[in-house]
Amino acid sequence: MKWASTILLALGLIIIFYMTREDEALRTDRAETTVSVYGFDVGQGDSTFIRTKTDAILIDGGNNGKGDDVVRYLKALGVRRITAVIATHPDADHIGGLDTVLEAFDVDQVYAPRVNHTTDTYRDFLLAVKNEGVTIKTAKAGVVIPSESADFEIIAPLTDGTRDLNSWSAVLKMTHEENTFLFMGDAPTRTEQQLLTAGIDVKADVLKIGHHGADTSSSIPFLQAVHPERALISAGEGNAYNHPRPIVMNALAAESITIDRTDRMGTIEYTSDGTAITVTSRKDFRPN
Template sequence: MTKPFHKKYITMCLLLLFIAFANYYGHRVLAENKKSNLTVHFLDIGQADSVLIQTPDGQTALIDSGNESDSMYIQGYLLNLGIKKIDVLIQTHPHEDHIGSMDDIVYSFEIGTVYALDTDYDNRANTNFKEAIERKGYTISHPKVGDSFKLGDACFQFISPKKSKYKKLNHCSLVTKMKYSKTSFLFMGDAEEIAVDEMIDSDDDLQANVIKIGHHGSSGSTPVGLIKKVQPEYAVITTRKNSKIFPHIRTNFNLKVYGVKPLLTAGNGTIVATSDGEKIHMTRSPYKNTDRESLIK
């Protein structure tokens, strides 16, 4: 009687050890997969822009910073994620709804490299931003088309503006493409019309899984030629609730015809794109970088 019991006991022990090993190994794999994910947060700040990028190794980039009134939300969002340093800060162009809080960001966080449009455009937001940069002892780099940089394993390249001067400041927006392994993102700032046509006519590789639509989805932001060249799966549009202007009906129509999934911060809140280098998963998150509700079923 003792031998079968002993054999059964050993079998049970081995089985428990196997389960424990499998759970441990499974959790390690999940942890490693989580560490290999890149996240892009399109902050819900109404008709304004602020995009946070986090690489798997903990580096961060912030593209624009909304209006002055958005300062507390943006800072709170970053601090809630444990962010103390912004490795790359990008000002696409100095309209208030893109850089209104940028002076506060510069004062409140350690900043690495600063990229900004080379312009003498004069408004309070731009003046405050430049003053904050000077007081903190940072310098501003003015990138040209084709300039690039790396943030961890993510590669960035400046696509636009193609010219030094345009009649509309929106056309001057710094447009950036980011590639992470087999996935890519295109951040359009407020680029529209002339600037967009120049990108379409160029030899630039604009293909991207996710496009942050220019100028909140204005009528000239998303022509058919751009959609054909970018071939996005998802289009993020930053706008406020009940807007009668944005996104424009033409933009909505073009996206629908070509099967692009539009995601608006209005109604969805902050939108978070997670890339494992192979696929992108779109979710909504009010604050934390966990427990997100899926936007794409």
């Protein structure tokens, strides 16, 4: 009987040991597949960073003079190389800081819509890309950004835009297992309507609101189709455009969407483990 009890105890300990190791391995695997999304605080502008085990993707770089802040944020996060830069459209408050970022980091790929602009800011961006030694890839619907850690697809623009540069905005959808993020750039209601008409799946857990919360974006039908739990708004405190506009804030409230604002929370960090998303206010990442 004693031998039998000893053998049973030993078997029990072995089972517990291997179960513990499997739990630790599961936790390690889950940590390795974590995806972090940062809505950088760049004042009245736009810059979002996505970090996975294999990717470092920067969407826009804020306005002129904000590139140094973006570089500082990235270096504080331990970034050494950027796998992809997405310039959503040529407006200065989105690409103004990208020349500084391109000068500070090695960048593997650059995506931008095929639209020209004549400003010095846009020329500085093009020159920085040229000096980086990369060729701009066209950001348009159907373009997939290669990744081993998540799915990245540009779902707009579906057609050529108009004279309104916002209509050329690149829209990126990221899927990390069960969690989905949608980054709208400055895409207007025209783009939203095109996406809905085309039957493209825009459902997302987190929606990066278009055009800083201006009333030219975030139509009720689009918000209902996306049906996000949270909305990220990048805007400067006390900005002259009154972004985000009350009509957009009311629409978000009507749809029971939690609002995260960089003008109030500083840089906002979303961490996805593939099933849940946690949100952290990073007030240590504030512009100088």
